[in-house]
Amino acid sequence: MPESIALEERQRHTARPLDPNNPLEVVAPGTTFETVSEQISSIVLTRKTPLFWWCTFGFGLFLFVVFGISIAYLLAKGIGIWGVQIPVAWAFAITNFVWWIGIGHAGTLISAFLLLMNQGWRNSINRFAEAMTIFAVMCAGMFPLFHLGRAWIFYWILPYPNTMTAQPNFRSPLVWDVFAVSTYFTISVLFWYIGMIPDLGTLRDRAAGGFKKGFYGVLAFGWRGSSHHWRLHQTACLLLAGIATPLVLSVHTVVSFDFTIAILPGWHSTIFPPYFVAGAIYSGFAMVLVLGLPLRAVYGLHNLITVRHLNNCGKLMLVTGLFLAYTYLIEPFTAWYSGNDFEMYTVHNRAVGPHAWSYWLVILLNVVIPQALWFYKVRTRVVPLFTVSMVVLVGMWVERFMIIVTALDRDFLPSSWSNFVATFWDNAMFWGSIGMFIVLFMLFVRFLPMIPMAEVRELLPFSKPGGGTEK
Amino acid sequence: MNEAGVYGMVAEFGDATTLVEAATAIKQQGYRQMEAYTPYPIKDLHEIIPGSNFVPPIVLVGGLIGAATAWGMEYYIAAIDYPINVGGRPLYSWPMFIPILFELTVLFAGVFAFFGTLALCGFPRPHFPLFNLPEFSGATSNRFFLCIERGDLLYDSESTASFLQSLNPIGVWEVEDI
Structure with a gap:
């Protein structure tokens, strides 16, 4: 009876907590409460650390040492070791800052915004995406800090009673940035940690004993999964998600204000906040995939990070990439429509000036190549998706560089024009920050649960009362 | 027993x-x-x-304290303690205070949410x-x-x-x- 089979099939699908029209599972069949707990906690507690981990960690550590040397040399010599001068006083450091902080935004988007939207599929990827956010913000924070020149008196930018009787100017976007980035970092850490407490409880209870049990026991604060605690925990997570969602938009908006409040042609534009936020989420999803795809392969997480996740991340990249393409179109249009010579010259300088390579590279890497994401086969296959993600990460870095340098190097007065050439230390500091990111991320993967076990359990079909049993 | x-x-x-x-x-x-x-x-x-479940009121109070702190700090510093006269523009330039007001509201609400939840759970x-x-x-x-x-x-x-x-x-x- 084909009709009854079809009905049965439909009922089987509608009994699931997910979109019944989507044939792709968010958690592979055969996953139970016990297998999730064992699979994730064994990575931390019992399994041998894979060679991949040691190689990546070692590579990251090497670059991290380069970072340390760069900072030491910078503190000894001053920022003259970089290629910055007047008028290009912002170059690699601010590019790196904007790039790193943008990468963080996808993590918050996944953990907060998709939680509010009740998107169950985000459950299995939100933990490492949120960790990515925290480490990316840490890397980002390094650059404005050391760009200050005298980094040891960075606290002068904070309002506090001091013997100089001076105070920060609250009308400056650079001061807003200090508040925005430090708030973003704090909220990200708190949100990440509170979400992790139940999983730390799992690790405590599964640890064989001794030091590990004590270590995770202290971190778990005594979590025991009582229904009263779950109620408070769920409310807190939802409220944190609710405040983190506007926060993530505000942070990159404030970052874009660093540029757009200035009167410089090429910066002074109202499209900058959405332009920056779209680019941030674009590069962030690319980083989620660049991190998630190798983890999935090395740790065998195919049942938790499924084809559906890859497909969804690919779609979100495509959408934010199209936002970005729109702003690329609107920028020259606005310049032309304004009738302002300086605005039009900036567009001209970007397209054919000394840094024209960066402009055309941005168009190629951020607009042309990612159109491959229209294809299902690109979005769901590991190698093409990883390649496109890497392309986007590079493209977004070049975009930040292009925005900053091509606006600064040729401003109003030709007599003050100059060019920017990166030095060895510019590059060392950039690659060093990647090392710092890799080291922190690898330590996270080794010592903390990278997939939220409790939230994955909620996705299983038998998790709801009346949903049957796993046994 | x-x-x-x-x-x-x-x-x-x-x-x-x-x-x-x-x-x-x-x-x-x-x-x-x-x-x-x-x-x-x-x-x-x-x-x-x-x-x-007292988490929501705790977060609300935290947010309000954050907003009041930001507004008070910005007004006091920009208009009273360290006034900067920029071409005669008003010292109490409140639209420029909004970004920090927002950030501190979120910061305080989030910190209250985290520590409030821990306290209500009786942790650690x-x-x-x-x-x-x-x-x-x-x-x-x-x-x-x-x-x-x-x-x-x-x-x-x-x-x-x-x-x-x-x-x-x-x-x-x-x-x-x-």
Whole structure:
């Protein structure tokens, strides 16, 4: 009876907590409460650390040492070791800052915004995406800090009673940035940690004993999964998600204000906040995939990070990439429509000036190549998706560089024009920050649960009362 | 076992369905001091086992304190303590105060949410009496427990145990309060 089979099939699908029209599972069949707990906690507690981990960690550590040397040399010599001068006083450091902080935004988007939207599929990827956010913000924070020149008196930018009787100017976007980035970092850490407490409880209870049990026991604060605690925990997570969602938009908006409040042609534009936020989420999803795809392969997480996740991340990249393409179109249009010579010259300088390579590279890497994401086969296959993600990460870095340098190097007065050439230390500091990111991320993967076990359990079909049993 | 040194009577159930059924039955029997321990949140339990939830007001208060702090700080510094005259523009330039106002509202609300939740949960409390039960370590992985606490007026070692046995549990244990 084909009709009854079809009905049965439909009922089987509608009994699931997910979109019944989507044939792709968010958690592979055969996953139970016990297998999730064992699979994730064994990575931390019992399994041998894979060679991949040691190689990546070692590579990251090497670059991290380069970072340390760069900072030491910078503190000894001053920022003259970089290629910055007047008028290009912002170059690699601010590019790196904007790039790193943008990468963080996808993590918050996944953990907060998709939680509010009740998107169950985000459950299995939100933990490492949120960790990515925290480490990316840490890397980002390094650059404005050391760009200050005298980094040891960075606290002068904070309002506090001091013997100089001076105070920060609250009308400056650079001061807003200090508040925005430090708030973003704090909220990200708190949100990440509170979400992790139940999983730390799992690790405590599964640890064989001794030091590990004590270590995770202290971190778990005594979590025991009582229904009263779950109620408070769920409310807190939802409220944190609710405040983190506007926060993530505000942070990159404030970052874009660093540029757009200035009167410089090429910066002074109202499209900058959405332009920056779209680019941030674009590069962030690319980083989620660049991190998630190798983890999935090395740790065998195919049942938790499924084809559906890859497909969804690919779609979100495509959408934010199209936002970005729109702003690329609107920028020259606005310049032309304004009738302002300086605005039009900036567009001209970007397209054919000394840094024209960066402009055309941005168009190629951020607009042309990612159109491959229209294809299902690109979005769901590991190698093409990883390649496109890497392309986007590079493209977004070049975009930040292009925005900053091509606006600064040729401003109003030709007599003050100059060019920017990166030095060895510019590059060392950039690659060093990647090392710092890799080291922190690898330590996270080794010592903390990278997939939220409790939230994955909620996705299983038998998790709801009346949903049957796993046994 | 002497009832004085007892934390409560714990029963384990096989899945969320039987757990929720058992919790309903226990409530109908008249027990009030009951708590469920599950490896993931089960929304149905929140109705059966009611409890206070002061997280939202704490977050609201935190946000309001953050907003007031930001506004007061910005007004005091920009208009009174360190006025900067920029071409005669107003010192109380409130539109420029909004970004920091927003950030500090979020910061305070988030910090209050985190520490408020920890405080309401009674954390940190690394040890808990139920941890004495070896089976209970499964409560954070794949096992479902209900506990009737000794403070309940109906609590009685024998009758409570036999009542829990009637709910078809996997096991029933009386746990010491250490």
